[in-house]
Amino acid sequence: xxxxxxxxxxxxxxxxxxxxxxxxxxxxxxxxxxxxxxxxxxxxxxxxxxxxxxxxxxxxxxxxxxxxxxxxxxxxxxxxxxxxxxxxxxxxxxxxxxxxxxxxxxxxxxxxxxxxxxxxxxxxxxxxxxxxxxxxxxxxxxxxxxxxxxxxxxxxxxxxxxxxxxxxxxxxxxxxxxxxxxxxxxxxxxxxxxxxxxxxxxxxxxxxxxxxxxxxxxxxxxxxxxxxxxxxxxxxxxxxxxxxxxxxxxxxxxxxxxxxxxxxxxxxxxxxxxxxxxxxxxxxxxxxxxxxxxxxxxxxxxxxxxxxxxxxxxxxxxxxxxxxxxxxxxxxxxxxxxxxxxxxxxxxxxxxxxxxxxxxxxxxxxxxxxxxxxxxxxxxxxxxxxxxxxxxxxxxxxxxxxxxxxxxxxxxxxxxxxxxxxxxxxxxxxxxxxxxxxxxxxxxxxxxxxxxxxxxxxxxxxxxxxxxxxxxxxxxxxxxxxxxxxxxxxxxxx
Amino acid sequence: xxxxxxxxxxxxxxxxxxxxxxxxxxxxxxxxxxxxxxxxxxxxxxxxxxxxxxxxxxxxxxxxxxxxxxxxxxxxxxxxxxxxxxxxxxxxxxxxxxxxxxxxxxxxxxxxxxxxxxxxxxxxxxxxxxxxxxxxxxxxxxxxxxxxxxxxxxxxxxxxxxxxxxxxxxxxxxxxxxxxxxxxxxxxxxxxxxxxxxxxxxxxxxxxxxxxxxxxxxxxxxxxxxxxxxxxxxxxxxxxxxxxxxxxxxxxxxxxxxxxxxxxxxxxxxxxxxxxxxxxxxxxxxxxxxxxxxxxxxxxxxxxxx
Numbered sequence: 002x003x004x005x006x007x008x009x010x011x012x013x014x015x016x017x018x019x020x021x022x023x024x025x026x027x028x029x030x031x032x033x034x035x036x037x038x039x040x041x042x043x044x045x046x047x048x049x050x051x052x053x054x055x056x057x058x059x060x061x062x063x064x065x066x067x068x069x070x071x072x073x074x075x076x077x078x079x080x081x082x083x084x085x086x087x088x089x090x091x092x093x094x095x096x097x098x099x100x101x102x103x104x105x106x107x108x109x110x111x112x113x114x115x116x117x118x119x120x121x122x123x124x125x126x127x128x129x130x131x132x133x134x135x136x137x138x139x140x141x142x143x144x145x146x147x148x149x150x151x152x153x154x155x156x157x158x159x160x161x162x163x164x165x166x167x168x169x170x171x172x173x174x175x176x177x178x179x180x181x182x183x184x185x186x187x188x189x190x191x192x193x194x195x196x197x198x199x200x201x202x203x204x205x206x207x208x209x210x211x212x213x214x215x216x217x218x219x220x221x222x223x224x225x226x227x228x229x230x231x232x233x234x235x236x237x238x239x240x241x242x243x244x245x246x247x248x249x250x251x252x253x254x255x256x257x258x259x260x261x262x263x264x265x266x267x268x269x270x271x272x273x274x275x276x277x278x279x280x281x282x283x284x285x286x287x288x289x290x291x292x293x294x295x296x297x298x299x300x301x302x303x304x305x306x307x308x309x310x311x312x313x314x315x316x317x318x319x320x321x322x323x324x325x326x327x328x329x330x331x332x333x334x335x336x337x338x339x340x341x342x343x344x345x346x347x348x349x350x351x352x353x354x355x356x357x358x359x360x361x362x363x364x365x366x367x368x369x370x371x372x373x374x375x376x377x378x379x380x381x382x383x384x385x386x387x388x389x390x391x392x393x394x395x396x397x398x399x400x401x402x403x404x405x406x407x408x409x410x411x412x413x414x415x416x417x418x419x420x421x422x423x424x425x426x427x428x429x430x431x432x433x434x435x436x437x438x439x440x441x442x443x444x445x446x447x448x449x450x451x452x453x454x455x456x457x458x459x460x461x462x463x464x465x466x467x468x469x470x471x472x473x474x475x476x477x478x479x480x481x482x483x484x485x486x487x488x489x490x491x492x493x494x495x
Numbered sequence: 496x497x498x499x500x501x502x503x504x505x506x507x508x509x510x511x512x513x514x515x516x517x518x519x520x521x522x523x524x525x526x527x528x529x530x531x532x533x534x535x536x537x538x539x540x541x542x543x544x545x546x547x548x549x550x551x552x553x554x555x556x557x558x559x560x561x562x563x564x565x566x567x568x569x570x571x572x573x574x575x576x577x578x579x580x581x582x583x584x585x586x587x588x589x590x591x592x593x594x595x596x597x598x599x600x601x602x603x604x605x606x607x608x609x610x611x612x613x614x615x616x617x618x619x620x621x622x623x624x625x626x627x628x629x630x631x632x633x634x635x636x637x638x639x640x641x642x643x644x645x646x647x648x649x650x651x652x653x654x655x656x657x658x659x660x661x662x663x664x665x666x667x668x669x670x671x672x673x674x675x676x677x678x679x680x681x682x683x684x685x686x687x688x689x690x691x692x693x694x695x696x697x698x699x700x701x702x703x704x705x706x707x708x709x710x711x712x713x714x715x716x717x718x719x720x721x722x723x724x725x726x727x728x729x730x731x732x733x734x735x736x737x738x739x740x741x742x743x744x745x746x747x748x749x750x751x752x753x754x755x756x757x758x759x760x761x762x763x764x765x766x767x768x769x770x771x772x773x774x775x776x777x778x779x780x781x782x783x784x785x786x787x788x789x790x791x792x793x794x795x796x797x798x799x800x801x
Contacts, residue, residue, distance in 0.1 A: 192588065223749055384535075
């Protein structure tokens with residue numbers, strides 16, 4: 002969809018006055034999500050549509066508070082370490098799956114074994130790569146084994162859904178899920194809707210909403226229309242320019258942070274002065290205001306998600322100073338030199354606009370910027386190309402596990418999938434930090450790494466995006482920093 | 496006619512095979528499904544393992560031989576994205592798109608014939624000028640925008656109809672109108688101009704001179720000749736709708752059709768699903784083309800099928 006049609010549609014919607022939505026039956030709500038789940042098997046795909054449903058049906062050993070703090074979920078308490086490669090979880094007693102199976106150590110062992118089995122071809126192995134197995138100690142005690150010391154294991158167990166052992170072998174498992182969560186699966190009318198109803202026997206107490214219907218509406222203008230027409234109670238990914246038109250809305254710090262990965266080995270960008278200029282020539286506040294209506298937060302000296310473990314609180318804001326940037330470029334002899342900026346369009350909110358704006362800032366600083374907006378497949382080829390790094394490449398980094406390891410091992414560590422530096426010392430530091438299980442020591446190690454990355458401008462972090470949700474007048478909910486749509490936290494007022 | 500049909504079906508088979516082969520090559524040249532499917536932060540080792548699990552790391556020749564073998568058994572493999580047989584996905588979504596096309600194109604065809612004919616009776620009259628104006632309007636409207644305007648007016652402001660989704664009759668109205676608009680415009684213009692041509696022909700004057708009533712001349716004699724180009728254009732509308740033209744309407748109205756599924760399959764580089772979709776659509780288009788030839792023959796016996 003091009004800019005013109007977006008403008009036209011937002012103008013059309015702006016012309017309509019806000020209307021109070023009709024009240025539907027009590028405590029039944031409808032949620033619109035952007036895409037239909039491809040499967041309801043909770044262990045196979047890395048799919049936001051699937052998670053939106055299954056986060057309410059299934060649960061995990063660890064959970065997070067709405068503010069992102071890691072707490073016990075199906076585990077009775079935080080895990081303890083038996084040795085460097087073994088974590089022990091005590092389980093919450095008397096929990097049952099919706100189909101009647103008991104939740105116990107056998108269920109945990111089966112859940113772990115199934116998801117790491119290569120035969121399942123799970124995309125979620127990107128989160129569970131270090132896990133090698135699980136062992137039952139007694140009925141309510143289980144040990145998770147890792148290939149090496151893994152301080153992130155508790156966070157990983159916040160991502161791994163616990164499934165009923167017997168039923169997970171059934172052919173129906175992918176269509177009719179059965180978990181331990183506050184909502185039970187009712188029906189899936191493919192292409193149209195998925196319905197869940199409340200689990201009155203939920204161990205955490207029955208939730209307030211009785212029934213929830215999910216609809217799949219990809220187009221944001223149509224989602225907003227549904228909200229305004231009173232058909233919907235919650236919509237996700239409300240566009241910043243539409244926020245004021247929703248009957249109610251809420252924004253919360255999200256998982257995505259945009260950045261430019263700058264190559265430290267290419268001719269022009271190998272000079273740290275050029276890279277510093279690329280950082281201070283970008284007016285992040287103006288970008289957040291003009292492109293995202295203020296629903297984005299300028300990155301503070303790092304790409305690490307502000308809510309993630311390992312965020313460096315000591316790093317300062319980037320101070321926008323185009324004169325200093327010009328001076329640095331001149332000093333480095335890079336004035337008028339061409340750098341190639343690779344990006345894509347359409348995958349992330351306003352990605353093209355953001356890339357072009359940053360390119361324009363760099364031009365103001367004296368560089369000649371060659372912006373290449375590629376189709377997504379070609380963009381990925383260049384993003385992951387180990388041999389020929391672009392001078393700068395755009396990325397929106399998502400941190401589902403809310404742990405700094407994600408940023409380190411995707412964009413910062415030399416030889417990582419999208420990194421553009423060859424700092425071997427830093428790479429060793431990252432390897433050391435990711436097996437350090439002492440929490441404070443680990444934080445200190447990451448502080449040193451993010452400080453160095455800041456000092457040498459290995460990256461140009463841009464904005465931490467906020468998630469914006471639209472609500473009907475009657476719905477009350479505080480959105481979560483981990484982007485999960487947990488219906489048990491919602492309620493309606495009539 | 497039997498021999499003709501056999502020949503056409505044979506040719507159609509070649510077309511289907513050709514298209515499918517092109518898709519096999521094109522999908523493998525464009526995107527790498529492994530990179531697209533896995534989280535961006537996945538490590539290189541995880542990507543390699545995923546490629547191996549789906550057999551995408553094998554030499555292209557080997558993959559091709561498998562592909563042809565499976566194709567012969569109408570086995571399109573498992574959709575990478577949906578994790579179920581690709582053909583199941585296609586057969587689930589195809590009826591939704593066919594219903595949408597049926598409603599939209601049906602509306603366009605039913606309205607185009609009388610509107611175009613009435614306009615042609617008095618070229619330059621107010622009915623004619625209105626028809627031409629509305630026709631141009633329908634052609635120039637961006638479908639995406641038109642759909643949203645309909646939603647805002649009929650679903651949000653008046654609350655007469657649902658905003659989106661698929662269900663009973665009320666759910667069909669707005670998507671059908673949106674889909675019909677440009678087709679209706681093209682079809683009306685065609686009926687109008689060919690009817691004007693026909694009404695100036697010698698045979699019309701002869702018929703009138705013989706004392707035949709004007710409505711009969713128009714409805715029976717002129718209309719029949721108008722139908723030949725009309726069927727051609729209507730067939731083209733049908734084929735282009737099947738070939739993905741419905742995707743805008745499906746997107747705006749969250750209609751769970753094949754066009755939307757095809758777009759998602761492209762975005763997700765789901766090779767196996769794309770192959771199944773293209774194959775199915777190619778078969779349908781071949782069938783429609785044969786059907787059109789038969790219809791020509793029925794309308795105009797002078798047309799020889801060879």
